[in-house]
Amino acid sequence: MSSKTMIEAKNITKHFERKIALSSLSFSIKQGEMVALIGPSGAGKTTLLNSIAGLVPLQSGELLIDNLPLRDYKRGKKFAKKIGVIRQQFDLIGPLAVIHNVLAGKLSEWGLLKSLVSLLVPQEKESALSALERVGLRDKSYEITATLSGGEQQRVAMARLMIQNPEIILADEPVASLDPARADDVLSMLTKIVSEENQTLVASLHSVEYARKYFTRIISLKNGGIFFDLPTEKVTDEMLSDLYLLKEQE
């Protein structure tokens, strides 16, 4: 495993109106790490992921992605190859066939004409089919995405990420609306793919068990600040109950 630093945050701060969302966070994540973000709701997990994805502008501090400042990246192909995002299953285009949703991961590489033709005759079909094969949905390639179950849709989103093939994957509550069996399914698949491709994964989770089971490092957030940042095996039950309990006493 290389030790290249993929994400480096230096005192990043973000507030919405009066509310502080992120207060002076600093951390660095190396290539191949699998990081779980945990913490009570409203702690800033989503805001942090959105700022790394470049969706939310920061007030101060600096974010380096692969040693380049985030703001130096332009939207488009280069950034899409660097960072990919996966959320709850709502981020697919329901009325499109599964294969088109998967091939949408190629849009940054394709021109307009090729992407239009692909809606009629799927282009680079083999790559999409093999991605679907890996998530176990090859037989559903031509079904309407909206007819699939929540867990299946999340696997389609993963296949799209595989096609996009970014170096960093940001997952925002990827299993929030799935039942435990499906959630296990999706997370084990996601972490397996990430380690096979030597990608870097940062996922926000509401469940501590999943964080411990699938991730190598846990960063916990509370009130916009880092509460602890430790390898998974060093996280104790006490720390966790502190993380969630303190919130209620405030």
Added chain:
Amino acid sequence: MMKRIPSLQLHKRFILTVLLLAVFVWSLTSIHWNSELFHAGGIPTMLQIVEGLIQPNVEPRILLVGLESAWITLAYAVAGMSLAIIYAFIVGVLASGTLTSSNFSRFISKVFFRGILGFTRSIHELIWAWLFVAAVGLSPYAAILALAIPYGGILGRIFADMLNDVPKEPIIALKAAGSSRLQTLFYGYLPLVWADFISYTMYRFECAIRSSAIMSFVGLGGLGFQIQLALADLKYDAVWTFVFYLIALVILVDAWSHWVRMGLTNHKRIKGFGSGWMSVLFATLLVVGSWIYITIGENARLFELLSEKNMEYAKKFFGGLLGINQENPAFLDAESWALALRLTMETLEMSIMAIGFSTIVAFITVIPAARNIANGNLTLKKRWYNWPMFGLIRLLYIFSRSVPELVWAMMIIFIFKPGILPGALALALHNFGILGKLWAEVIEDMDPRPIRNLATAGASKIEIFFYGVLPIVLPRFLTYILYRWEVIMRTTIVVGFVGAGGLGMDFKLAMSYFDYTQITLLLLCYMILVLIADFASETTRKAVK
């Protein structure tokens, strides 16, 4: 924050209902109710018209003419709609602001293109037809463009609204995957809205058939033209034959659009050559067939429209509208304004009367017309006469809405003397069927449990209606009344064309006398009315919420 007195809040709907009733009664007072309203031979004529209805003309010659005219009507409607869709697509996308990057340019493009859509749809298709015929002469393109412009305006506005309402998450995800704005449009926005857009277009297509039929009024062929000719010859039996053709056409289109909508809401995909592809094929054939017929069969040339002679006419016409080189333009003359405003008032009264009549008839008939009442599901009572009543009233509704207001007006004008009453009656005859159908669907969609409780408690049908059904459905009923009123407002000017009073009658006179500045003045008044109607119904709708 304004605090309201609770009892006022509670009685808001009641007060509103009384207010609307009062407005309706006020509109009735504008008519002198006596026998002077009828033509001397009005009643016998009416009997003759009814006779023709019972015994329509079924001579093969008439039937053939009817078939050919029905095809022309369909072809114009299809050609007009195909242009309308293109216009709606392009301007709708621009008006939604989905292709713009910065907030400022999005705001500008929204205001500008929504303005264009609003303007094109606020003017009735028949007025567009008048303007085109006056500017470029009789050509099928006058009819097609006259249909395409307002329908494109309506479709485009709905399209833009749909694009603005798509869920955000999938779009953000696509952008995060690096797709460009145009790619996001084709992979995100369009797939998300296309099913709804097609449903709405199919629904509008049915309206376009009726509009296409009345295009004949300005001298363009089709079923309306034949109806007009037969009326002029007092051949009422033939009139009904053509009317039945029109009804059949509307029913067929309605059935097709129903079928398409069913296919779209059913998410299950049929493998192979499904109903969706059948419809696509059929639609393509229709569009191609219509255009071939119009360009080859009717020998209409688009470039002829743009000939130098026509450009000269058009320049003169629109220059005239703007009052260029006119001594005393009517729209700058106080006296003309006073007269036009009086006509505007009359037109307003006509529209209120029309929606009032429609509401009364729909109100009386709607209960037996609801499927869940007919089969006894809602009231838990089954009577032998339920289904015959249901069938009869639904048939009446179809009959009422299939015949355009203008055709009703042309017939009614044989019975009544010109004035706003015949206009209001014609509008009401067309609209009660639409209102009744929409209302019946509201009742069919309602939660049956509270009503069944009332029924088991022994309430009679009337009691159930006032205690159970009405309180639940009233807000939606009112919404539909207001929505139809807006539509009626746009159409008032059209029934005026055939002598049913109001702005339309004067509009036609001004057209015949080439009094261009007067036309501009009347159009201004008309647009004021449309704006008032939009505003009033929007305010009332919000008050009911």
